[in-house]
Amino acid sequence: MLAAVLYGKEQVRVERVAIPKLDPGDVLVRVRTALTCGTDVKVFRRGYHARMIVPPALYGHEFAGDIVAVGDHVDNFRVGQRVVAANSAPCLNCFYCRRGSENLCEDLLFNNGAYAEYLRVPARIVQRNLYEIPPHLGYHDAALVEPLACVLKGLEDSKPKPGDNLVVIGQGPIGMMFVRLAKVYGCRVIALGRRTSQLDRALRMGADDALINTNDDEVVRQIRKLTSGHGADIVIEAVGNPETWELSVKLLRRGGVVNFFGGCPNDTRVNLETSLLHYSELTCLASFHHTPAYIRKALDVVSHRHITADDFINREEPLENLLDVMRHLMSHNGHMKTAIIP
Numbered sequence: 001m002l003a004a005v006l007y008g009k010e011q012v013r014v015e016r017v018a019i020p021k022l023d024p025g026d027v028l029v030r031v032r033t034a035l036t037c038g039t040d041v042k043v044f045r046r047g048y049h050a051r052m053i054v055p056p057a058l059y060g061h062e063f064a065g066d067i068v069a070v071g072d073h074v075d076n077f078r079v080g081q082r083v084v085a086a087n088s089a090p091c092l093n094c095f096y097c098r099r100g101s102e103n104l105c106e107d108l109l110f111n112n113g114a115y116a117e118y119l120r121v122p123a124r125i126v127q128r129n130l131y132e133i134p135p136h137l138g139y140h141d142a143a144l145v146e147p148l149a150c151v152l153k154g155l156e157d158s159k160p161k162p163g164d165n166l167v168v169i170g171q172g173p174i175g176m177m178f179v180r181l182a183k184v185y186g187c188r189v190i191a192l193g194r195r196t197s198q199l200d201r202a203l204r205m206g207a208d209d210a211l212i213n214t215n216d217d218e219v220v221r222q223i224r225k226l227t228s229g230h231g232a233d234i235v236i237e238a239v240g241n242p243e244t245w246e247l248s249v250k251l252l253r254r255g256g257v258v259n260f261f262g263g264c265p266n267d268t269r270v271n272l273e274t275s276l277l278h279y280s281e282l283t284c285l286a287s288f289h290h291t292p293a294y295i296r297k298a299l300d301v302v303s304h305r306h307i308t309a310d311d312f313i314n315r316e317e318p319l320e321n322l323l324d325v326m327r328h329l330m331s332h333n334g335h336m337k338t339a340i341i342p
Helices: 038-046 123-129 139-143 145-157 173-184 196-205 216-226 242-250 274-279 292-303 319-331
Strands: 002-008 011-016 027-035 062-070 082-085 118-121 130-132 165-169 188-193 209-212 232-237 252-260 283-285 313-318 337-341
Touching: 002 319, 011 319, 027 082, 027 139, 038 319, 062 118, 062 139, 082 123, 082 139, 123 130, 123 292, 130 292, 139 145, 139 292, 145 173, 145 292, 165 173, 165 242, 173 188, 173 196, 173 232, 188 196, 188 216, 196 209, 209 216, 216 242, 232 242, 242 252, 242 274, 313 319, 319 337
Parallel strands: 165 188, 165 232, 188 209, 232 252, 252 283, 313 337
Antiparallel strands: 002 011, 027 062, 027 118, 027 337, 062 082, 082 130
């Protein structure tokens, strides 16, 4: 089969590899859509992911397709079903799983290889994180489920209430999902980005206000002005940049919540003013990954058309063009998703 293999920093080759063999409990999926992701771009730039992928390895993790083969002892799925799978599954037995933090599982099983004609879904994911696509949904829509599950978890971790002033920093696909979902949850949303094209998109997604991120002092002043002088109830940092992590805290009202959702490079440090954190009773949290419950919830959100592929996917490309697509996305940070069609 044709597949993309990550060999290192900015080294991805689309080449012929063996179609994966199935162990008992596995299924083989013919990939119909594989979506580009900000995480995939970071992996391409850095050449690895500390938790998900070590080169050389098959690459890509957001996909939807058709089951073409099932391993022994698979009795809840059949050949011909349209399916979407998460890129991981927890063990359900470790310290963290027993405490409801399945995303922090000590034996979290990751699965990569969506940029390929076929993808093996391991038995554990088949059991806990593989789902049939509803008849009215297309493959592009279904493939949004994995990133959307991460956003759902991040938003609910932040405990938004109707009427909250919620700032989203970063207007790539993940930031746009936060904008749209925060509106569904009843928040007043302020989008903060670096380009007018991003802010125009955010307004179309439902943002109530959109601001250019110029310099910290000016942004703080504008957020205060838009929130009756108090600051934001919730700030979502969806960039993964130390400077915007530090800015996020400055935008909060007293008693506010910041979610450092965007992951920074390894060994990054940030400087936060301790007196501001303490005397303003600020809550700083970070949300990582998703759980099976959030994958199911994301599929429900997509099924109800609160999030649609038309809003997040702006072009299709064949698998053979993946290297050019990654280079383009790396130099055009914040661009929307590309659907790779193997």
